[in-house]
Amino acid sequence: MTQQNNLLGQNHIWMPFFAAIKQGRIAHAYLVQGPSGSTYMDVLRAMAKALLCQEVLGGFCDLCKVCLRVEHGTYADFHVIVPEAGKITLDKVRGVLDMAYQYPMEGSRRVFLIQDPERMNIESANMLLKVLEEPPAGTFFLLGTENSAGVLPTIASRCQAFRLRPLPEQEIQSHLERELGLEPAQAMAIARLADGSLGSARALADADFVERRQQAIGLLGQLLTRADQAFAMEACKSLASECARDRESLIAFVRICLGLLRDAAVLNSGGSFENLIHGDVGTEIQSMARLRPSRFWPLKIELTLDLVRKIRANLNTELVLGNYFLALQDEE
Ligand SMILES: [Zn+2]
Structure with missing residues (x-):
């Protein structure tokens, strides 16, 4: 360095x-x-x-x-x-x-x-x-x-x-490209999720971003298509056990989900792929966005922000995640 x-x-x-x-x-x-x-x-x-x-x-x-x-x-x-x-x-x-x-x-x-x-x-x-x-x-x-x-x-x-001051997205993006050799589209997606913090951006990048994002797209898609409580509980258990090992990595994952939900909201209200955080996987987000009406997404974004606060507050992760997944499946 x-x-x-x-x-x-x-x-x-x-x-x-x-x-x-x-x-x-x-x-x-x-x-x-x-x-x-x-x-x-x-x-x-x-x-x-x-x-x-x-x-x-x-x-x-x-x-x-x-x-x-x-x-x-x-x-x-x-x-x-x-x-x-x-x-x-x-x-x-x-x-x-x-x-x-x-x-x-x-x-x-x-x-x-x-x-x-x-x-x-x-x-x-x-x-x-x-x-x-x-x-x-x-x-x-x-x-x-x-x-x-x-x-x-x-x-x-x-x-x-x-x-410390929050950094502009542009600066985080170019830093990720320089320091970690990330592709511009990927670096931009991470920079947009990092809330001005280079530390969060590095954690997201370390967490094998592309793979984890695919995991998040898969999980959200499944939760929205199968209103199946047993599946939600199983997913929650495996994520919670991950959190026992590394809280920051779980928060990084939830932030990715948050970005995907935001993107779904953008697409549902007529935005284009250029307005997305994860523009490079816009087609996949589009299929997810079609699963629910536009009033659905802002509520779930609020719910996800609240989840981040609860994980940070060290509340019982398995319980908090379980409630979150069930509320996410809820159509209202
Ligand atoms: Zn010296």
Whole structure:
């Protein structure tokens, strides 16, 4: 990955951050917020490289030993703290404090990257606060979260805050073509489904997009043609067991379904293939769209958006999916 790829679309972060490094007025702590499925951890890692890279001042080379070791998590003065079983424990934070007051081992700086700082309880947060209030020279904290409202105000107020911006579809599309070598039509379909998040776009692309889209077209078609509860329950079981392995991959699948339902609504209200997210499989969507009248589709789109929210909220996936499939089969 090049620096250019790492920076994509977030210049409002990089310009002040790189300038601060050049001018030697770096804050000791930064809090970066990005939407779920976004690339905020990639951005934080790139910030760590910029703080530690020995080749470039006010940027990073992504080629030197330090950059490579930060990328692979093997640099001795770069520490990544992630929640375990949903928590950042007091012991973990105590470990951070112990290290923070020691001289760096390899260079002149030590960087801590803390994912989801809202996962600390009050006691742990207060312990971290001690070091944020009086940070040792050369020690930097990079905090990243989906939910900055969940971070204790005492912690947040010690950090300079950045928020990731959603990227234009065009930019995501060209990134997918460049980075992953996707065909333009496929890259465009993914970009339109990704809600401005490169992270979501990559997850969709990783999930073997074409195959999963065929799976989604097949599933929706079957659900709409056979009002058969046993089939719906079987489909729901297999998807739910997939979710037990990987929630983001299930969300990627549901987003594909959402795009297909939107396309069916567009075709049903007189739109053409050019207006579709999945224009390259327009004929298949057309056959699906003919199965129901136009008032049907907007209701099912709402239902699908609600499904994404419920999966994200960690509700019982099998139950939530089961209700969704039954409601999808419902003609009203
Ligand atoms: Zn470097």
